[in-house]
Amino acid sequence: MAVLHVTKYGDPILRQKLKPVNYSELAPRLPQLLKDMEETCLAVHGVGLAANQIGLDLRMALILIPVSDEENAPLKRYVIINPEIIAKQGEKLEEEGCLSLPGLWAEVKRATDVTLKYVDEHGKEQVKRARGLLAKAFQHEVDHLDGKLFIDLVNPTLKPEVKKVIKKLRPKWD
Numbered sequence: 001m002a003v004l005h006v007t008k009y010g011d012p013i014l015r016q017k018l019k020p021v022n023y024s025e026l027a028p029r030l031p032q033l034l035k036d037m038e039e040t041c042l043a044v045h046g047v048g049l050a051a052n053q054i055g056l057d058l059r060m061a062l063i064l065i066p067v068s069d070e071e072n073a074p075l076k077r078y079v080i081i082n083p084e085i086i087a088k089q090g091e092k093l094e095e096e097g098c099l100s101l102p103g104l105w106a107e108v109k110r111a112t113d114v115t116l117k118y119v120d121e122h123g124k125e126q127v128k129r130a131r132g133l134l135a136k137a138f139q140h141e142v143d144h145l146d147g148k149l150f151i152d153l154v155n156p157t158l159k160p161e162v163k164k165v166i167k168k169l170r171p172k173w174d
């Protein structure tokens with residue numbers, strides 16, 4: 001297992017629309033890849049990690065999310081391959097961050113309830129309805145796979161401030 005380098009804001013792969021995964025082609029290297037992604041996500045205390053955040057052009061992401069609000073609740077892992085949001089509802093403005101922009105937090109508007117269609121780590125098609133943090137994570141990760149970042153969703157009036165913070169934080173990123 002290995003903790004991988006997480007790509008940071010400014011790396012062109014974060015702005016790329018990623019290639020659909022051919023599951024049977026990826027399958028032989030998937031277990032090791034997922035182990036590495038999970039270890040990386042845990043090491044940086046992330047909720048999710050998209051493939052381009054470790055430099056890979058693959059439409060897939062891993063999400064590690066607590067099963068409840070309780071402290072030290074166990075984590076549930078979602079591997080979402082070729083995901084697609086097929087329905088969304090509600091709207092909420094909430095603070096968000098990203099492993100590729102460490103230290104930056106900003107409020108963005110997201111749907112509160114989404115239905116995601118995806119292929120799981122065993123190659124099985126799934127349809128999952130999610131609310132709360134999981135719904136937020138699904139949207140955040142699908143955006144990554146389309147080359148979008150959460151800062152794109154920030155209210156335009158706050159963008160100059162976001163730019164300023166990025167400029168200040170950037171020298172600390174590797």
Ligand SMILES: [Zn+2]
Pocket residue numbers: 097098099100140144
């Ligand atoms: Zn992110």
